[in-house]
Amino acid sequence: MEKEKFLEVRNLKVVYQTDAATVHAVNHISFSLARGETLGLVGETGAGKTTTALSILRLLPERTARIQEGEILFEGNSLLPLSEAEMRKIRGEKISMIFQDPMTALNPVIPVGRQIAESLILHNEQGLSRDAIEELVEKSLEMVGIPASRKGEYPHQFSGGMKQRVVIAIALACNPDLLIADEPTTALDVTIQAQVLRMMKDLRERLGTAMIMITHDLGIVAQICDYVGVMYAGEIVEYGRMEDIFDAPRHHPYTLGLFGSIPDLESDARRLTPIEGLTPDPSNLPSGCKFSPRCPQCRDVCRQKAPDIWQNGQHRIACHLYSGKEAQT
């Protein structure tokens, strides 16, 4: 079953080059996304999730980051060769991004209404009048549950959850086709998290926006995603439909580790079973399978050779445990 490919990332490799070291942030990852679908990218801090997202928008730090290999296709067109001016037309209008920390993502000296209006003005192809834009600003504020009368207020007058709503309103102002949400709820407390998530889900359903949800919270993935990519040390170690990740019998040991790290109400375990060790230093990655030093099922071959990909339908796992084995059904 070949999906209609709306966004396709092929073999992407990103490094950060500094004087001291070369940091391998993203190593040959590939995934694709169809219109209206949501992909969750899960993984620990430093797994390369945000780098992947910034690569799609071509917003990586100019001086240090380099996309070494790979291709990013959006609606069939490659994004990497585009000029800065062409890229600007895509940013905000076709692809927009919700950033991780709402406390710092808003400009403190510009009223929130103006910050929402800015993307509308920048992508104003229909030639909307000033009043029409103001009306749209008010509408998008109300859409995220903020009274339109507060559009003249500054970010410091809003609470954290409200700020994140403003950030979401900015990202959705131009009805983008693709929304990248980079840990949109991490900085919020749990009750607000639930509100924001529900709101994003509603909006996605209403607007038909495709979404990449970057998170390290498997609960969020379960709530909102159609597909999941589990990232480790810049690679997607397991990929599949949400059911594949949560219900299928075979998993990458890292995915199992992630699940072992969240409390389960039904089991009697008194302690969580976290993954031992730390994520590898991305400037000095281990050879073979990158997870091998921390893997409870590590064998000799894991340290020598990078694993092949085991595939069952859309479920893909990069692990030696399953190499050569037939797909179970």
Add this chain to the structure above:
Amino acid sequence: MTRYVLKRLLLTIPVLLGTIFLVFTIMSLTPGDPGTLILGATAKAEDIAKLNAEFGYDQPFFARFFNYVGDIVLHFDFGESYRTRAPVFDEILARFPNTLRLALLSMVISSAIGTFLGIYSAVKQYSFVDSFMTVMAMVFACMPGFWLGLMLMLLFAVRLQWLPVSGLENWQSYILPVVTSVLSGAAGTLRLTRSTMLETIRQDYIRTARAKGASERTVIWRHAFKNALLPVITSWGMGFGASLGGTIIIETVFAIPGLGTLIVTAIRQKDVPTVLACTLFLSVMFCLIMLVVDILYAFIDPRVKAKMK
């Protein structure tokens, strides 16, 4: 806002009192009395004592201090010069416009140049232009003003004879003194603007602006500049203070009839009322400028405005 301004104006009073007290104390600790100063060491002792009594110099320190402050507050009387026996205030008033003009010109030009080049440097970080300006800023910031003034004078006034050597006869005579103080002033502003700007363009909200599809120019001027401006404005104000102080050197080098030269001659002749009044004048100017800076803050940053109650 009005309340804030009034509060700040009231707060300048203790600052000014402190300044007067400090200068008054220092001047009292130096040897010599007005009688001897005016009549000379060979005059008769009773004449000197009589003159000292006339100036109130025979009274104890605190009595003299409170008389001085009282005269200013009650009669707006800054005393008379030991040297000319004329009211100090008149002399200051005659010379003050020259100093103010110089300081304002230097401040405006050096702030504008420093800020603009600082932003350019930050945007083009690590480029040749950036390194070049860093080096130049270092050189001019380190160069003593009097030396730079003399060298400029030597080159443009003496050798090339393009500009007048000294005095303030026409607009050309402003060029060398202003350039002298602009070069070092702009260097400081440039360094500060560059570093705050570099810090600002790494902020998350700048990335948000880029993610909206804003052009580089919009990002720099609309989003980054206003945020980077706060410390930079402070440096403008400090620059004004520095050029008020710097005029003492620059006015001496270029023989400009301003407060700077007045205060230097007055110190040399131990003309206490003149020194005190000049210092007071400069402090008032500085306090007012810093108040203006703080009010500008409120217009730039809504968070500051919210606190100004």
